[in-house]
Amino acid sequence: MGEGSEVSGKAPSKPETLLEQADNCRKSLYRSKNKKKYRHHWLKCIHSYESVHTRYPKSEQAPWALYREARMYTKLYGYSGMRQDLDDGLQRFRRLVREYENHRLADDAQYRIGEIFYEHKDDPSQAYVEFLKVDVKYPSGDMRPRARAMLNKLSVILSKKNNQGGKEAAHSRVNELALVKDIRHWSTPTYTRVVIDLERSVKYSSNLLKKDPTHKKPRRLYLDLVGAKVGKDIESSIPIEGGLLHRARAGQFTKDRVRVVLDINSINTHKIFHLYDPFRIVVDVRGDEERSNASKSPASSRKRRTKTKSGEQKSQGKTVSLARQLGLGVERIVIDPGHGGRDPGTYIKGGIKEKDIVLRLAKVLAAKIEKRLDCEAILTRNRDVFMSLERRTALANMKKADLFISLHVNSYKQKGVHGVETYFLNLATDARAVMVAARENATSEKNISDLQQILNDLMLNTKITESSRLARQVQRGMIGRAKKRYSGVRDLGVKQAPFYVLIGAEMPAILVETGFITNTRERKRLLSKKYQENLAEGIVSGIERYIESIEQAYKGG
Missing domain, CATH: 2.60.40.3500 (Immunoglobulin-like)
Structure with a gap:
């Protein structure tokens, strides 16, 4: 390759040279019908691309090499029929999306993932999820129109698929x-x-x-x-x-x-x-x-007192943070004890019901929030009464809450499963997250996984990043606190799923699964006042760190 081939007049860098060599290998392969029949010709080019992104992962050429390697594996599958080739291509597309998320090829790679599930893996539901990610994560990307076209096409396919088996019932209602x-x-x-x-x-x-x-x-x-x-x-x-x-x-x-x-x-x-x-x-x-800001004045204008590090209290006027002055702080928190009334939530024999556990926990949490954080705490329900999911978020919006925390108890068919996890509203990333969302939404997994709705839902909460940060701090607080006093505490992490109760929230909103009622040890702890106090302290610690992170961002101008 001649040194004067570059437009800039500069000698090409090592990754540039390697990428050009890999491109020439690929083009030569694609032009030859005979070469395409033999696997070693494909692997020679694939390994050339691999050399670029493994040796020079931070170079401009790395994502291009990774993308073209993934494409070659996908095309090779068309000749070899080997599922491993397809999986290797899928793995490299996912790696590009993960490691080069801001690169111009990220949306192309995400689209190709959807294409693989649609064209080669015959999995329209997963294909829908992958195309949906293009639409949500890359709103300005050039692949978005193509992804949306696929979403529309798959909506019809999934709808027909779900209606199979129930055609007779549907037929009887055609004219209804x-x-x-x-x-x-x-x-x-x-x-x-x-x-x-x-x-x-x-x-x-x-x-x-x-x-x-x-x-x-x-x-x-x-x-x-x-x-x-x-x-x-x-x-x-x-x-x-x-x-x-x-x-x-x-x-x-x-x-x-x-x-x-x-x-x-x-x-x-x-x-x-x-x-x-x-x-x-x-x-x-x-x-x-x-008018919205003015309507918040009742909470903002109430006399606030905050504790200094020494424990002494000062009036709001001298200690209020810049974040609060700008209206970006946290003053009002809505706590949502899940279920209630005719909806018991998850339950087991002996009259142990999720709705009762979370109501007790919510009251403990509210008291600690007001005492430790000097924030107003509002419960969506303070007694055993039914409340629709959409009304809960509406209440938080009407009260102009700064945070929304929904409390729940988990369950699973295998009694050994245990742990604490925190969710925020987004695409479900694993099968169990879909299952948990389906249970808390009181709906079927089909309605979650058919997914056109999730696109609408995601657009309703502009606080996804803040919700994720809040979820991580609360999860960290609960686990850190619990591990100091209890053994066998399992951190199930922060996850994302399309929970109805979080949809439309105008503030950072999370859903906390405080433990498994189906696990003997965790059930005993959840029924214990001492453990509930511990959980509440952990949640408050997480909220406190979240508030501090907001205020830290506005220190020093």
Whole structure:
């Protein structure tokens, strides 16, 4: 290779030279029908690429070499039929995504992973997950349009797959319309959540209409529910207090279509998503930010006292951090004891129920938060009462909480499984995370794994990074505290999954699985007041470190 071949006039670097040699090897192979028949020709080129990224992992050429090596393994599989070749290609694409996540090829590699599961592994559900990651993780990437096209294609495939086996039941309902059973809402001056309950899933669309002074009509947001009918108990006009919306109206727009109209007083943004089992459509509307900040004044203006390192207390005016002055601190925390009322959560014989354990823990935690952190702690429920998942997040939004912590107890079919884990809202990364999410959502694993909804859900929480940080600090706090006093404490780590109770939260939000009710030793500990005190102390320590990390970011200008 001539030294003057570079445009810059400089001699090529060693990794540049090696990459060029590997490229020439690949091009020569692809041009020869005869060479492509023999494995050693493929491996020669593959090893040339491998030499680049293993010897020079920090070079500009490393991700290109890794990508082209992965592509060659995938193409080699087409000739060899050896699953190992395909797996080797998959492993290298995953490595590129992991080690070069900000490189321009990362989204290409992620797309190729989805392609492998779709075209070669015949796994449309996993392919959907992989294509979905392209859409979520690389919103500006050039592979996003292609990934979205695959998501649409796979949605149809997965839908058909799930409907197999139930065709007779479906056929009997072809001409039946889904009943709109109820319209619920919760409001404050700056936030309103409207929930439309249906007896089964339907397709729907929405549209935002401008104000029409000629016909004296306000701005309207409407949803058309296809294949639906209005229930007899639904009021035609439902007043909504709070200031953002004036009322909700539901009517039979056509013989097979219901139109739900929300008359608007003043809103800035809105988002619409749906949940399953039972099927419901959720509409979140938000007001302007200045009113939002003003509405938080009751909590912000209350006289606060913070402890110094010596334990002495000073008034808020002299010790308040810059983060708090900027409104970025933590003042109000909503604690959500999972389940309740007719929903016991997980349970075993003897009347031991998740809903009771987490309620007791939540009360202990609330007291410690107020004492140690001088933050206001609000419980979504303080007694044994049923509360829908969407109402819990709505409450946190309405209260303008700075953090949302949902408490739960785990279970598993194998009694030996034990440990503590903390989740935040995101794509589920393993099968057990899907299973846990399905149980806490009170829905089927199919509805989690069919996944179009997860895309919508992820877009509703802009606090994923902060939630991840909070989850890690809380997990660290619980494990660190528990290991000091108890043996056999197992750290199951921080995970991500699509929990309904976290969807739409406007603040960092996590779900804590405090232990396994199905494990004898862990069950005894969870029922112990001393262990609950220990867990609560660990959670508070984690929250405290999270708060300190926020405030540290604003020290020193």
